[in-house]
Amino acid sequence: MTAARECDVLVFGGGIAGLWALDALRRAGYGALLVEKDALGAGQTIQSQGIVHGGGKYALRGVSDLEAVRAIAAMPARWLACLEGSGEPDLRAAKVRSxxxxxxxxxxxxxxxxxxxxxxxxxxxxxxxxxxxxxxxxxxxxxxxxxxxxxxxxxxxxxLDTGSVLSALLAKNEDRVRRVAKVEFALEKGEVRLDGAALRPRAIVFAAGAGNEALLEKIGDAPGRMQxxxxxxxxxxxxxxxxxxxxxxxxxxxxxxxxxxxxxxxxxxxxxxxxxxxxxxxxxxxxxxxxxxxxxxxxxxxxxxxxxxxxxxxxxxxxxATSGARRPSGVHVERVRVEPAVLVAWPT
Ligand SMILES: Cc1cc2nc3c(=O)[nH]c(=O)nc-3n(C[C@H](O)[C@H](O)[C@H](O)COP(=O)(O)OP(=O)(O)OC[C@H]3O[C@@H](n4cnc5c(N)ncnc54)[C@H](O)[C@@H]3O)c2cc1C
The missing domain is CATH 3.30.9 (D-Amino Acid Oxidase; Chain A, domain 2)
Structure with a gap:
């Protein structure tokens, strides 16, 4: 039997959230690995309209959405810095449609x-x-x-052309991205088996969009976190x-x-x-x-x-999930398990 390999952080999902997290973790010096079930960007990221919202549209919606305006107000400036190469991650290779x-x-x-x-x-x-x-x-x-x-x-x-954003992030991290068909969790032993190969991650990030629901269920989390x-x-x-x-x-x-x-x-x-x-x-x-x-x-x-x-x-x-299935006001990151830590994330 081969010993399980160690890894700092295992990220699930190759959309914008997962690839961004992988890039940030590696820049911070962590040994991170990303696993994708289908094709990179196969979920919402490729389907999206690619607008970097700063809240202008939401500001017209009603005072109840001011929280959303606050949460995303800095986004356009942050993305523009990345697109120009003065911010991290460097997204100069990504295409701006407008x-x-x-x-x-x-x-x-x-x-x-x-x-x-x-x-x-x-x-x-x-x-x-x-x-x-x-x-x-x-x-x-x-x-x-x-x-x-x-x-x-x-x-x-x-x-933005969202496909080109994913490509820019992938280009820097290709060696740390794997396509994996079968995932088994044995978290009580601190292990995750990826297509049969055992890995011992110190932390796990579920950034798999709609796929987070099934992943949470697999680790025995109570239902109802996602809408x-x-x-x-x-x-x-x-x-x-x-x-x-x-x-x-x-x-x-x-x-x-x-x-x-x-x-x-x-x-x-x-x-x-x-x-x-x-x-x-x-x-x-x-x-x-x-x-x-x-x-x-x-x-x-x-x-x-x-x-x-x-x-x-x-x-x-x-x-x-929000009460009344409203659009959440901002990004959601939550720790759902300790040792190994499991975090679930949905950008908005
Ligand atoms: C039609 C539409 C238009 C939108 N327009 C905008 C917009 O203009 N501006 C904006 O800011 N936002 C927009 N959004 C929202 C935005 O697209 C999402 O918030 C964002 O793309 C979510 O990224 P993600 O990485 O969390 O999920 P996703 O992009 O859905 O990626 C999840 C990835 O995880 C993979 N996966 C699933 N299950 C597993 C598993 N078990 N193991 C491993 N991998 C798995 C999937 O194959 C996929 O590649 C839009 C959304 C939609 C649907």
Whole structure:
């Protein structure tokens, strides 16, 4: 029988949380190893829209979300430092799709705009927002919003190609990442068996997104730590301009649009927002897609959608459980076991 190998920290999950943790641990001098069940980024990270939120959008939602604004206010500056190479981790190799993200109020949202503006003034005035929404002069509005928007704000919240962020983190840590099909825990002996090979980690981090639930169950943790918020995400391809922004009415984000260039050079919009929440788990995906197109037409009536194609994919936000299944206000890291220590993490 071969003796179990020692390791400081064993990280589960190769999405943004796991790869970021692995990189941070190694920079701090720990002997860390990351194990991934499927493909790196196979979960939410690749499905996401890649916006580095600084709270501008949440600030319009309601005073109950000020905690979220506080929790993420510093994020855009932190990420920008990494992208420029002056912060850790060094993410100079990652691709930035857009340096900023817009907030626009459609003409139909006049009363909503008044309500939003009151709260926005409060939040900005209280110094809570690091990336303040700045009202754009009409002459600088993107063509797609020119006729349909009442107000357009810009925020210094970058939009990233999340695959390239994962690649940048992987490039520095490739030798410490393994794909593992079978995991067995024998924590009373301090051991984890990875495809049959025994390892003795001093600490374990579950950063496996939705996979954390099954991992927690495997170590005998009580159920109920995680919640899932399902979404239907939409992809729209056609004669579309590049656009990155949120359509906000009265504190509700009706649409969130980000853009990607397809292999054939066409612009593809990734569309999320309230329509994604409303159509989550729809029994008829075609009806959900029609609803999304109607929503785009409603808030961007001048957009030329002739010949546009639409697709959809189901996604789930895996998060720490909250009362009423609300969106958690910030990152959640919790120790669920001592000796070896097991931590569970969900970014938000
Ligand atoms: C549609 C959508 C849009 C979003 N848009 C944004 C946005 O614009 N901005 C933003 O900040 N956030 C956004 N989010 C949230 C963000 O994507 C997530 O908070 C983040 O990606 C979660 O990262 P993660 O590493 O915790 O999980 P994941 O990215 O889900 O990664 C988990 C990884 O763990 C692996 N895994 C699962 N089980 C196991 C196991 N047993 N052993 C080993 N590995 C395992 C999975 O295969 C996967 O690779 C969005 C989320 C969704 C769903």
């Amino acid at each position: 340096r900023s993200c817009l907030l626009w109020v459609p003409k139909s949202g006049f009363f909503g705009d008044l309500a939003s503006k009151g709260l926005m003034t409060l939040v900005v005035g209280a110094g809570l927002l690091a990336t303040k929404p700045v009202e754009m002069p009409e002459s600088e509005w993107p063509e797609a919003l020119r006729k349909s928007a009442l107000k357009v704000y810009t925020m210094a919240e970058p939009v 899932r918020r399902p979404l239907t995400m939409f992809l729209l391809r056609g004669k579309l301009p590049e656009l990155y922004g949120h359509c906000v009415v009265g504190g509700k984000t009706h649409l969130t649009v980000t853009s990607v260039k397809s292999a054939r050079g066409k612009t593809v919009w990734q569309v999320g927002g309230e329509v994604s929440e409303r159509t989550a788990g729809a029994a008829d995906p075609a009806a959900a897609r029609a609803e999304a197109v109607a929503e785009v037409r409603k808030f961007l009536p001048d957009l030329d959608l002739a010949g546009a194609e639409i697709a959809s994919y189901p996604a789930v936000r895996a998060e720490a």
